[in-house]
Amino acid sequence: MKLRIRKGLFFWQLIDKSGTAVAKISKKKFIGASKKIYDGKGNLIYTTDIVNLPAKKGTWNYEESRKYVIYKDEKAIATANLHFAINPDRTMLQRLTLRPPLVDRMDVETIYGLLVVERQKNNGVTISQDGVQLGKVTPFFTFKPKYLEYIGQYEVTLWAGIYVLIEYMMHEDDMIFV
Template sequence: MKLKFNKTLFGWSIADEQGIIVAKIKNKELLGPAKNIIDKDGNIVFTTDIINLPSKNEDWNCANSIKYIIYQKEDEIATATFSYAKTPERTTLQKFALRPPQIDIMEVETPYGLLKIKRQKDNSILIYKDEKNLGMVTSFFSFKAKYLEFIEEYEPTFLASLYMLIDYMMHEDDLIIV
């Protein structure tokens, strides 16, 4: 299954290989990270959100302080945890002092099992389950439309919610200047 994610003014429209819109992602509120995943009939199927947990130590934005969640109605059906890169190219001690560390791997506990999502050097994403490559997302930092290719048949709305968790992951290290 190959889905094309087109950015719109307040979200994304998701089309299948034939160009038919199969889902949409819209902001839940005008400002804030929460997103509604809407099916082709206009029903809200999933909601994704970022939850800030109470700080356990003095480190800002540590891996234990944030949780990404997918809700179906009011039920939490998937939870993501992440870890920072520790490779020589992207160590937790970044070369640029103001840049926070990048998230390297995100593990998502889903109804389909544990999915591992790994950032590549070109900022594309690989998705694994039990060491088997299930799919990929094209490079996040390009001006072209993003594609999510998946070898297993999951519902498009679930893949759209998974895409939102990946989007949260990819932008977690963005600097916010106030």
């Protein structure tokens, strides 16, 4: 199934080819990373959040420093672990020395098994399970419409939750100026 992701000011809609919104993502609070995921009828299905873990090292941004979580009824159903780019051709994209490393891969442990989300060189994303590609997201950071394409193996609201985790992943290396 191919869904267009239409981003509004405070929400996203996942729209099928007939133009019907099959899922909606909104902010849980005015500020903060938490999101709510609704089905096409407006029922709250999942929430997502970024969980910062206690520091183990001197640097703030490293593998296992934070996790992304999808909750259903306040119970974690998916947890994502981040893996940062280490090969030279990916880290050469980081032209600023102060910029944090890119998240290259994310392992999402779900109730359905392990999903592997990999960032491509064009800033698109592939989603696979047991070596089989289940979905992909068209490149981020372009002015073209964004699409989530997936095999209909799981419900659309779970895919919306995975999309939120991907949004978190793609913006993990954003610089925050205070």
